[in-house]
Structures are given as C-alpha cells and as structure tokens.
Amino acid sequence: MSQTIVVPVEVDADGGVNLMSLEALTFARRLGSSLHAVVVARTGKPSSEEIAQLGEQGVSTVHVVDDERLSSYAPAGWAAAIVSVVRSAAADTVLASGTPRGMELLAHVAVRLDVAMAANVVAIESADPLVVTRQVVGGTALEDTALGSSLGDAVAVLTVAGHACDPAKAESATSPSVEVAALELTDADLRARVARTEQGEPDQSGALKGARVVVGAGRGAGSSDGFGDLEELTRLLGGALGVSRVVTSLGWRPHHEQVGQTGSRVSPDLYVACGISGAIQHWSGMSSSKTIVAINTDPDAPMVTKAHYAVIGDLHKIVPAVIEEIRRRRG
Amino acid sequence: MADILVCIKRVPDVSGEALLTADGLHVDARHVGYTVSPHELCAVELAVQVAGDTGGSVTVLTVGSADSVEKLRDAVAVGATGAVLVEVDDPDAFGPRDVSEVIAEVVEADAAAGTSYDLVLLGNDAADTGDFQVGVRLAYRLDRPVVVGASVLAVDGGTASITADGPDGTDIFEVALPAVVTVLEGGVEPRYPSVVGRMKAKKAAIDTRSTAVAPAGGGRVTLKLPPQQPSQVEVLGEGPEAAPKLVDLFESLGVLSR
Helix, strand or coil, X not given: CCCEEEEXXXXXXXXXXXXXXXXXXXXXXXCCCEEEEEEECCCCXXXXXXXXXXXXXXXXXXXXXXXXXXXXXXXXXXXXXXXXXXXXXXXXXEEEECCHHHHHHHHHHHHHHCCCEEEEXXXXXXXXXXXXXXXXXXXXXXXXXXXXXXXXXXXXXXXXXXXXXXXXXXXXXXXXXXXXXXXXXXXHHHCCCEEEEECCCCCCHHHHHHCCEXXXXXXXXXXXXXXXXXXXXXXHCCCEEEEXXXXXXXXXXXXXXXXXXXXXXXXXXXXXXXXXXXXXXXHHHXXXXXEEEEEECCCCCXXXXXXXXXXXXXXXXXXXXXXXXXXXXXX | CCEEEEECCCEECCCCCCCECCXXXXXXXXXXXXXXXXHHHHHHHHHHHHHHHHCCEEEEEEEECHHHHHHHHHHHHCCCCEEEEEECCCHHHCCHHHHHHHHHHHHHXXXXXXXXXXXXXXXXXXXXXCCCCHHHHHHHHHCCCEEEEEEEEEEECCEXXXXXEECCEEEEXXXXXXXXXXXXXXXXXXXXXXXXXXXXXXXXXXXEECCCCCCCCCXXXXXXXXXXXXXXXXXEEECHHHHHHHHHHHHHHCCCCC
16 A cells, blocks of 8 residues: 655646646545645745645645746656655655646656556556556556556556546645755756747647537538537537547647547536547547537447437537527527 | 657557457457557658758657568658668567667667667557657657657757647747657648559568567556446437427536526
8 A cells, every 4th residue: 555645736827726636636545645746837836725725635745846947847857856755755656647747747757766657547456566457549448557566666656547536625634734845957857848838829628628518529520611500509508619530630620629549538517429420539538528418320320329318310400400499498 | 951760659450449369468459450540640740841851861660570561661651761670579568668678779779870860759659558658768768858749840950849739838849959759649640652652662671670678568467348338328319309308408417507
C-alpha cells in the first residue's frame, strides 16, 4: 500500500483547480492517505480558493514553484520541481491526470527517477504487489501492468485516464500548508521552453472537454455544408459541437472539434451522436457520457446499439424537427 | 539542411472490438490487418516537408518483425529517402525503455557512420501500447531537448520552431537542434503516395539491422477486454415524428432549462 503520493495539479487559466486534477486527487486517495500536491505550469502562490479546493481533497501540503525561469512553461524544469518534492516528501507514488501536460511531465519524472510509468490507468487491480489496470489500443483493451515496487522501482509513476472516476471530496477536509519547492535547475532543463503563446487561437477543445452537452456529428453530416442545423441544436442545448475523425479527415471541420482516441475525450451529461456509426476510436472518446442519444439511419450501427436512446432516420430531417420543437415549447 | 529520423510502428488496425490471443498477452490481429498511427503518418509528412524545405533527408525507422517492411515502404512512397528495420522476433517484448534504447542505438550508429540526425520524430503515443513516453526517454538518453505533442514544425538553420496546443493557447517552442519531437495528429494532412512514389518504394533498399538491446519488457501481466454491456437502447421512434419524444428527453435531463 502506498503511503505518500505526490500529485501534480493543473490550475485553469481563469483560476481554480482543473477538473481532471480533482479526478486524479480523488483517484489518489484509493492508494494512500498522505497527499502532496504540486501546482504545475504556474509559478507563485495559489489563490486561497485553490488551496481550499485542495484541502477538500485531503491534501496535506501544497508545493509551489517560485522561480522566474519557469514562468514560461519548460517541461523538464517542472519535472525537476516534481522530483524535488518526491524526494523531500519521501514519496513512493507520483500520480497525475492524463492530460497532455500530465502525460508529458510524468514521462520526464519517470526518466529522472529511472522508473517505469503507466499511462491512462483506470483502476487499481492490486495494491500490494502494485498492479494497475490501464487503457491500451485506444481503449479497446485493458492491460494489467505491474508498477513501482512490483518492478523493483522505488517510486510508482502513473497517469489516470480522463473520467476514470468522478471527482469527490475527501471525508474530512484539511488545511494544507503551502511550501516553496526547492529547485535546482540545469541549463538542460530549460532547453525546451515555450518561447511565446499565441492567444489568438486558444485550445478551443477546452470548451468541448468541459461541455455539459455535446452534439456529435459524423459522416452522416454529408458535407462541410451539413452542419448548420447541428450548430443550431448545439446552441439551443447550450453545448459544444464534437465530430468524428472522418469529419476532420475530410476537412469538413477543424481538428480541435474531434472527439475520440486522437482527439478530445469528453464526458458530458448528454451526448447526441448524429450520423456517427460508432467506431471504437470515437466511442473511446465519449463512452463515459452519462446519457447517449444516437440519431442514425442504421438501426444496427454500433453507436445505436450502445446508446441509451436512439431515433432512427436521417439527421437532416430529424435535427430540424427537434429544433422546431424546442423553439415551439419555448414560445 | 535537416536530416531527420522518423520512428513508426506497425500496429493492429483495430477499429471495432479487439480480439486477444489465447494467452491473453497480445492483441490478435490476424483478422484485422495492420496500420500505422495517424500521429506517425503526420510525423512522416512533417519530416518530408521540412527535408524538402531545407534540402535534407528523411530516414524512417521501425523496431519490429520482418512484416514491418511494408510500413517502411509506405513511408518511402510518400517521400522518405531511407528505411531502417531493426528486426526483432517479438516486438511486444520490448517495453518503452527498451524501444528508446534501440532507437538511441540507431542514432548513435548512424552518427558514427556520418549521418547525424538533427531531428528525431516520433508519434505522440503508440496506437497499441499507449505508453506516452518513448520520445521523452529517448531525449534523455541522447541528451537532447524534447517537445511533445507538436502539430507544426519548421527548421531555420540550427533552430526548430515547434507549435503545440497548450491549455492557454498555441505554444511555440524555439529549440536548438539536435532535438527530439513527438507529433500529434492534426497539424498537417499526410499526403497520398504517387505512382512514381509507389514504384520507388517497391525497389527501395531496406537497411535491416539487429539490436544488442536485451529487452527487459514493460510490466504487462495480462490483457483483458472491457466488460461488454448488452444493448439496452430505447428506440424513441423513427424520423422527424420522434422529435417531441427526443425533446421530452432533453427536458427530463434538464438540458433545456437554461
């Protein structure tokens, strides 16, 4: 059983601990009770609200980095900070959410600690010896893999797949102390560093990943001109538009709207899959949606058989009728 | 002039449900065929573009069985100028640390033979094992900077300008070469091979090598399939007549209340 866990946490640009980091903290409590959070990719002290959020997760110590050299994102430098906390806390586990940055930082951390790393873990198969279950082959298969002490490694390094658990507060909240991480950076740690960030094109997939409702569109949209009604339905449902890989491959929609194995993973309350057959690559990106509705001409399409609800037919006839019905009820 | 090594992997083309071998240790790909991940196809495309812009070369590398040659030829057909197969009997026996060691071996051997790669490109993560770490391990092994998740890449003299989506916008890294970069699908559209490219690929020499790396493997205990849920779909109706029922559902879920 793990005793001390270091959890790198990400904070959102507009403040607050990232939802996926809250999931990682919730998951971490299954492995151990002594939680250290490291705020990554942002220097300086977190807000009191953020510290309170981490306290609600049972975090004992919040480690922050206060070094001008990391004010621009430098993954190796941030990994050095995490490793420094691992050593000072004598941690036996490092666990982060499986976001792009979580994956990147923990890969660096694993190399620096000369240990294995397991990506996209969904469950703990056995705590002692440590065996974790993780997604492989784009979520079509699961792998039980030995980790940490089971492999003779001093530290177990793992990332948690998005939506592997619902974020929940710890039974009793803590009042975390805040410590500045000791940091020794070498020139090599700063060789790859963000030179500038172009704000004009923010990661628009962010809205998609956090949306409560996602309207998904696939080949059934027919052409790049086939999205007008889908966009209107998305607007009426206050959601975000997501598409399958074929839609971006055909150039109908931009890549940041892609849901699936090589796009965004989403977990909305409602996913309305319009004209999407349901290839596993797409399914693995949205299967944790709470309610799935399929609109499809083929009653045997995988998306239809796996959905909770379905309407059989042409989305170009059904979606306008749905829009009209919503407008009628709203008066 | 940028000389680029691109690492690709032949993986089972699983788009439906995966099948496992009887021992539970491998994906059974006998009935589905093999492919290369979209991330790696984009890496090949970026390499061919950069080499074209700078008058450099593109060598494509895979660590795999003899059957992987076909995927190397596909890369030559779209513009790679050289192909290296490090032939191993059981590619699944090589964990991420082993694979990074084999790639490092190739980089060092080629440097000793006169070709120093300015860039080593890999996919962001392998489509089968999804380890998300071989590129980073390789970079540390070679003592080079690494950027992951690149969508666009340009080389100017001794510097690479690398574009990657970040949480707050589009991050631009300026990195001194030589460097390691992992590529995420979406920044470029992989080209289709021309007939001339196909002919060239057919005749291309494959530099087949063995490795001195004794694989330690990963930690795999077993593979298993996610539990299959029986279909519980409730069909609300057919065609536009079903719209009121669908809107009833939206109302009951509270998504129309705002």
